[in-house]
Amino acid sequence: MTRPRSLVAAVAAASLTVGALMAAPAAVAAPPGRGTPVVTRAGLDPALVEGRGADVAFLEQEAENAVTNGTIIGRGREAYTIEAEASGRSAVRLTAGQYVEFTLPASANALTVRYSIPDAPNGGGLTAPLAVKVGPHTASLKMTSEYAYLYNQYPFTNDPNAGLLHPDWWLAECACVPQFDQPDFEPAKPFRPMKFYDEERLLLHKTYKAGETVRLTAPAGVAWTVIDLIDTELVGKPYVKLKASNVLVFGADPTARKDSAAAFERAIAFAQKVGLTVYVPPGRYRVERHIVVDDVTIEGAGHWYTTVFGSEVALATPAPDGSTHTGVGFYGKDAAAGGSTDVHLRGFAIEGDVRARIDTDQVNAIGGAFHDSSFSELHIQHTKVGLWFDGPMSNVVVEDNIIVDQIADALNFHIGVTDSVARNNFVRNSGDDALAMWAEAKGGTALTNARNTFERNTVQTPTLANGIAIYGGTDNTVSGNLVADTIREGSALHAGSRFGAHPFAGTLTFRDNTTVRAGTRELNWNIGMGSLWIYALEGSISGIRVTGDHYLDSTYNAIMLVSEWGVKDLYSMTDVSFADLRIDGTGTSVLSARVEGGASFENVDARGVGAVGINNCGSFGFPPTGSEFSVADLGGNDGGGTTGPWMAAWELPNTITCDDRPPVVAPPAPSPWGQP
Incomplete structure (x- = not known):
């Protein structure tokens, strides 16, 4: 969706900062040899996300789990890096002649390769052939970076050598507004590179059995090739409908030599x-x-x-x-x-x-x-x-x-969308919110989004903003989704009173969703976001119900409730409840509260929590009576991490535990749930 010029420069004055993100391990070379296929979903063992996300026809294999004589990169999560935008935050880098070799886990006749190659020196992209060998047969897949590589400030540019698009905006890199504070400031170029990956599909026209190998060999025409993953699939025969208005009858050209728009319109008529x-x-x-x-x-x-x-x-x-x-x-x-x-x-x-x-x-x-x-x-x-x-x-x-x-969203229900559903969709590499409901009050309209559902969708690697975002509306539901690897200025799941949206009314329900490696470092605020982020920017928020969600390997907090510094004394959050959640690993806290109001917690089990369980700043008034945000313990809240139980008795009901710079502790990888 359309982004504002910045999150507000005044945030910097609020000292909302956090320590550096967990460091990525050094790249290592993987030994060549035959391997056993490792099928994943969102970079995890499928058993860990069972019943969540879209049912798809393909099987995913991450390159870092395959056989290669290249170099495994990752697992960094900092924006503007190629490893952060990789599924699972890791990939394989190849130079000319190096390869990644996968083993088919099931019969397949089609594959999708997610890859990255360099941009042209002055932007615009390059093309190069990727050699594909399946069993004894060879093919070529065209790689391109013509649809990748955005740079600079919103709404971005394709020019890696461009100066600041908005020198009059707050800039985190200098903690200033360059035009007024440091007119000679010039950031390194390319400035804020993003959107490194693209993908290409290849129909093989022959079915290969499980156990056959797929070898991808990097070309000599580019400096490097990064392979993130492949999806393999057994595609059925073409669907044929005889009794129909066939576009060929009306002059459509299936060879693409001429435009077929008019033929489509005649067939439709x-x-x-x-x-x-x-x-x-x-x-x-x-x-x-x-x-x-x-x-x-x-x-x-x-x-x-x-x-x-x-x-x-x-x-x-x-x-x-x-x-x-x-x-x-x-x-x-x-x-x-x-x-x-x-x-x-x-x-x-x-x-x-x-x-x-x-x-x-x-x-x-x-x-x-x-x-x-x-x-x-x-x-x-x-x-x-x-x-x-x-x-x-x-x-x-x-x-x-x-x-x-996509350059921007994958799907947006915008203005007065009612009784509609998006389900079982697979989204990867959106350039903004992957799935959004935006109840914009455009032109003073009284129509709001209502009774809509996002259900059993999979979202991976949105390069900007959120996996699933709800901006205002009445009685909407987000259930059974799988969201992984958010990268910049957003979270896996988000509810925001912002962008001129109608207020939230009725109940907004988040139910039985799973997030993986989610939550980012917000560059302008310089704090870590939550895997679930609720944001009271333009009005108070109430009526949020979160049940059955699983938050796995949260980069920072599992849950973040926040208002904007400039309106922190105007807006609050009330009637917000969390129940029956599993939180498996956080870099910092289970809950970061930076707003007035309160929330209740029941049967929220956590393990691998990296910092104090509840980071409670309230609305930063620090009154002697305690935080302006209260936490209601309804029982059954178990587990914790490095500082003890996450729901410690001394933190209740509204003890101030505000720490803007909690140390980030990388949690262990998600695993089957036992005792927290």
Whole structure:
């Protein structure tokens, strides 16, 4: 979503700082030889996250667990580093001729490689072939960094040599506003590099049995290649629908030599007239503008076989909505026109060509407003936002999709979205919040997001902001999700009174979610965030229920409740409860409270806690009566760590235990739960 210019320079004056992040171990070389496949989910043993996240057709293998003659890098978590953006915070670096070799854990005929190669010296990216050998057969996979590498301050640039985009903003690197305080300050270049990874898919056209090897060998054309992971999959035959409005009949070109937008529109118009589904057979179809859809079903042969793609096209004059570009996308009618109804898209890939972040541009894979509609079994890559919905709209289902390598969000329910659900989606490498509900009160609208659910989704490595974020709204639910490896200015799970959103009302429920290696160092505040972050910036917050969540290997705190320094005496948190949680390892505390109000805890079991269990600063008034934030112990709160029980009797009900610089203690790796 659109970011503000900064979190507020006044935070620096509040001395909200924390010690350095845990140091990464030195890189080591792995010995070559045959290996046993190590299948993971979010970089962990799948048993540790069972029942959480999306059910997917592929099996994940991390490169650091494979056989290689390259160098294992990681496990650092500091932003702007290539290891921090790797799944599991580790990967394998290769030079020309070096390899990573995986062993297939099950029969497969398709694979996805997540990788990184350098940017061009002046930006814009490089391309290079990756040699792929499966059993005795060889193939080549095209790697590119054309869709990677953002630099500098929001909204970022593709130029690694650019000076500060906003010298009038607070800058953590100098603890100043350069334009006014240090006009000669010049940060090192490239400044704040991020978004190092991309991924590419390869359909092998032959099924290989379990036990066959997949060797990836680095090319000579680039200085280095980093392999993060591969996903292997057994893809079925293309889906065929004979009784349909076939786009080929209306002139669509499956070889991509000519634009097929008009042919798609003719096929849609015919389908609407006679009541048929639009069918898009196997092929690559070039579409370089929006296709407006209403009262229609469009089906592909499967996202491995049918791809709709297009270049980003500059507009001669800006559109009324402010867009300066267009590109491939399927859009509902504008909400002001009532939106579109009964739209169903499934079974194809959408590939964009978005390389820079321009927030006014409508260059999303799917956009507009919809009612009674569904979007499923899509593969979305290289657009600005995978699915950005501008309501009011209702009864929308987003399920079973793969959304990767976005410049901004993967999915955003924006303005008056009601009774809708996103479930069983897999998201990796979003450039902002992966999944968001943003109940923006735009134009004074009284419509808010209500009764929506994010359920059983997997989110990995969002390069900015949060895994799942809820900004205002009424009676929304986040349940059964798996979120891993948040990197910068965000948390795995977030509820925020911010960005002009409607206040929270009713109950916001977080239930049975698992977070892994989550919570980041907030650069401007210079403090460690929680795996769950609740933020009262523009109003007080109440009615939060958190039950059954598991927070594994939290980089800093498991839970952080905070207000902004400038409004700390205006807003509070009340009616917030936590129950039946498992907290397996924190770099610092179980709870960091930096706000007025209170919360209750019941049956919260913790182990491997690195600092004092409750870091209670309240609203920093430090009254003699105790903290302005009270903790209610409802019983069953067990376990702890280096300083003893996390819910120590001497911390209750509101003992001040404020420490802005708690030492960060790397916890042991998550393991099966026994006694805390």
